Amino acid sequence: MCLAIPGKVVDTYDQRGLRMAKVEFGGIVREACLEYVPETQIGEYVLVHVGFAISRIDEAEAERTYQALKELDQLTELESPTVEEMAETGEPASPAWRNGGGLRE
Amino acid sequence: MKYLDEYRNGDIAAKIVAEMRRVQTRPWVLMEVCGGQTHSIVKNGLDHLLPEGVELVHGPGCPVCVTPLEMIDKAHAIARSPDVIFCSFGDMLRVPGSDGDLFSIKSMGGDVRIVYSPLDCLKIARANPENQVVFFAIGFETTAPANAMLAWRAREEKVTNLSLLVSHVLVPPALEAILSAPNNRVQGFLGPGHVCAVMGYNEYEPISSRYHVPIVITGFEPIDILEGTLMTIKQLEQGRATVENQYSRILDRRGNLPAQQLIAKVFEVGDRKWRGIGSIPMSGYHLRDEFLRYDAEKIFDVAEIATQEPKICISGEILRGLRKPHDCPAFGTLCNPQHPLGATMVSAEGACAAYYAYGRHLNPPGGDNLHQIAAGPSEREAAVQSPEERVYSHANR
Numbered sequence: 001m002c003l004a005i006p007g008k009v010v011d012t013y014d015q016r017g018l019r020m021a022k023v024e025f026g027g028i029v030r031e032a033c034l035e036y037v038p039e040t041q042i043g044e045y046v047l048v049h050v051g052f053a054i055s056r057i058d059e060a061e062a063e064r065t066y067q068a069l070k071e072l073d074q075l076t077e078l079e080s081p082t083v084e085e086m087a088e089t090g091e092p093a094s095p096a097w098r099n100g101g102g103l104r105e
Numbered sequence: 106m107k108y109l110d111e112y113r114n115g116d117i118a119a120k121i122v123a124e125m126r127r128v129q130t131r132p133w134v135l136m137e138v139c140g141g142q143t144h145s146i147v148k149n150g151l152d153h154l155l156p157e158g159v160e161l162v163h164g165p166g167c168p169v170c171v172t173p174l175e176m177i178d179k180a181h182a183i184a185r186s187p188d189v190i191f192c193s194f195g196d197m198l199r200v201p202g203s204d205g206d207l208f209s210i211k212s213m214g215g216d217v218r219i220v221y222s223p224l225d226c227l228k229i230a231r232a233n234p235e236n237q238v239v240f241f242a243i244g245f246e247t248t249a250p251a252n253a254m255l256a257w258r259a260r261e262e263k264v265t266n267l268s269l270l271v272s273h274v275l276v277p278p279a280l281e282a283i284l285s286a287p288n289n290r291v292q293g294f295l296g297p298g299h300v301c302a303v304m305g306y307n308e309y310e311p312i313s314s315r316y317h318v319p320i321v322i323t324g325f326e327p328i329d330i331l332e333g334t335l336m337t338i339k340q341l342e343q344g345r346a347t348v349e350n351q352y353s354r355i356l357d358r359r360g361n362l363p364a365q366q367l368i369a370k371v372f373e374v375g376d377r378k379w380r381g382i383g384s385i386p387m388s389g390y391h392l393r394d395e396f397l398r399y400d401a402e403k404i405f406d407v408a409e410i411a412t413q414e415p416k417i418c419i420s421g422e423i424l425r426g427l428r429k430p431h432d433c434p435a436f437g438t439l440c441n442p443q444h445p446l447g448a449t450m451v452s453a454e455g456a457c458a459a460y461y462a463y464g465r466h467l468n469p470p471g472g473d474n475l476h477q478i479a480a481g482p483s484e485r486e487a488a489v490q491s492p493e494e495r496v497y498s499h500a501n502r
């Protein structure tokens with residue numbers, strides 16, 4: 001349940017005010033939220049848990065961890081279905097929670 | 106390089122075990138806190154690699170396991186309600202309540218959906234404005250940032266048809282509950298690596314010093330676990346008791362500060378009941394008052410359902426490191442992953458389910474000790490022997 005998987009950030013974008021990324025896990029690409037590691041850039045590796053990057057890691061470490069996890073046969077989490085976003089309404093995205101709540105200075 | 110690392114890791118594993126033999130002078134009982142660590146240990150037989158006398162007992166760090174039966178029944182009652190779309194992480198779907206599981210509710214027409222990320226629930230809520238979307242927000246601190254973000258975004262975006270059924274638990278109070286029990290056996294902990302990636306490890310220091318136990322924050326790979334075990338044994342042998350960080354490639358002392366800040370905005374700490382263990386004071390998160398309208402327990406009038414666990418089940422003692430799956434007369438017979446009787450069998454990360462998955466129920470009682478590597482080979486021998494050449498003892502035969 002606390003399984004977290006390292007993956008490579010291959011794209012970043014804004015979605016309704018949240019900083020999001022496409023993250024590649026050994027060939028599988030999933031969406032992850034970058035709000036908790038806001039300084040992350042494309043090409044860097046992050047540790048992803050239930051669709052959220054919770055830590056940044058370096059490339060050599062990521063590869064090593066991934067190989068070991070692959071051995072453990074624990075990637076089933078990535079096989080759960082994707083929920084597609086419905087067509088946007090055309091309204092501007094809501095303000096980011098961080099702006100709304102003043103989370104960061 | 107990709108495939109070389111494994112072999113290097115194999116060499117490192119042998120060296121770590123050899124170093125354990127060198128430093129260890131007496132028996133020690135260590136607990137790995139996380140279910141993910143338990144799974145890795147049993148799958149890889151790491152406990153069988155350890156020197157004789159170094160025992161790993163399996164901790165309470167499996168959120169699916171410790172979610173109380175009453176809460177599961179509540180979830181099922183909500184999932185059966187008309188017009189509800191009930192969303193959950195996949196590992197909760199097979200957990201039986203007093204009457205069936207989420208899969209059976211789905212098969213009888215309930216709208217039960219597996220989500221990968223809590224944010225998926227927002228998409229589902231926007232796409233289904235006529236329905237009430239309820240998310241089963243379980244987990245330890247690792248999952249709290251994701252679940253907190255769902256509640257935060259729901260409020261920010263003024264989504265009105267979404268709520269969370271929160272059953273969040275915290276690691277430090279559970280460690281204190283284990284250590285303060287009069288019959289406690291645990292002398293050192295392999296700490297929860299991903300929980301600490303979020304929370305850091307400052308809060309473990311008072312526990313380590315008050316109970317004089319080493320706590321080594323440890324990752325999930327075989328090498329991580331062996332290294333964490335070695336670091337813990339070294340502290341014990343030297344009479345030290347501090348918090349150390351084996352998982353430094355992932356986390357530092359402070360953890361993830363933005364995540365901690367949002368958790369604090371959404372959740373407050375309160376009492377929680379743990380399946381198999383009972384109520385532990387201040388051991389879980391609840392939604393803050395500002396988020397009451399997103400609290401499924403408040404929105405849905407679900408009566409408290411009195412539940413009773415089978416008397417034969419010893420999962421409470423297993424979760425506290427007092428007993429092992431083989432000590433249970435029902436293990437592998439009356440109780441198995443298809444028909445679990447208690448906490449440690451309901452999730453793949455529970456100790457009983459992990460033992461079962463890797464065939465340990467086929468061993469005779471006491472079979473945990475069957476394949477211990479004979480104690481005492483020199484460091485040089487342990488370092489150069491391949492696993493096939495090692496001598497196995499059959500202690501209990």
